[in-house]
Amino acid sequence: MVFAHDTEMALQSAVWLVNTAEEEPDALSTVASLDAFFAAWEYTGRHERTLAELEEVRALRSRLRALFLAPRDEAVETVNQMLHEAGATPQLVRHDPYDWHVHAVAPDAALAERIGVETAMAMIDVIRTDDMSRFGICADDECEALVLDLSRNRSKRFCSTTCGNRNAVAAYRARQAADA
Template identity: 30%
Template sequence: MDIAAYAQTAVDLVNARLGSDDDLRAYLAPRSWLTERVRAGDLAEIQEFRARLGEMADASAAGDGPAAVASLNELLVKHPIRPVISGHDESSWHLHVHDKTGSVVETVCAEACFGLAMLVAEHGPTRIGRCAATDCDNAFIDTSVNRSRRFCSTRCSTRMNVAALRRRKQAAKLAAGQTD
């Protein structure tokens, strides 16, 4: 079991654009065994769960630990985790957060809730941020020592840093009386 991957699953779900069943299948594509089990109605349930995860992420990003924990606890009650031990041979025992009979919704929700619960328990409730880049509101996990992460990706960071550099150069030109 990769706990960090489960937490990242939750953040990826917050950031996912899920407008159709095809979008849901594309989101699940890396796990074909889940994609094959998508049923009518799964999209609506995942969208509702995604919205609630977004509320938890917003509380975390705002530094409101008690609200983030309360939101996560509500999700844990609504989407219980049913752990099972699984293995493919005698040396590969590992934990799954839901049994094989679980629906797509039950499995995805259990993974996300478990990952976030472990993240909060290990790093605190305010380790999910929202991207500071213009035109981006993606969520991200910040496990930096000083909680300094501001962007969801290198792309957003670079884009904002280049824009800031261009503004400084333009301001310096204007201050020097230069025009293009």
């Protein structure tokens, strides 16, 4: 494991969230899809299940994308701003199924605020370890989705198996054509 479990989960869920905007159709377009996101990434706390909450979370995606792709010093400014705006007060908490980990806003804070703060807190570890290179854009020429590389050898190039397979098939076909 490169980072603590809560850091990895926050980064993975935020990258997944950002990438929903790159999909056609948008994968976060209904309250039901927000419910699925909430459950899949094991968020806790307030979840209103309203269109307003959905729009707040959707609006957060562009800010998170910019954060992940920013140079390190700009990322610091964004992280500090996000934490300040939320009045973040980091505290250790424990709830099923996880042992002690950090939450920095109250569980009754708005979902978009909690996602933003959890992502900002995770980015503190990324910035402190000078690991901004863990973020990038998918190597597929037709894809603009983010890639979060948590591998030890930093070899992840594609956002998904779909993009990786598409490129492997294209490379295979190109080799076959060259041999023919």
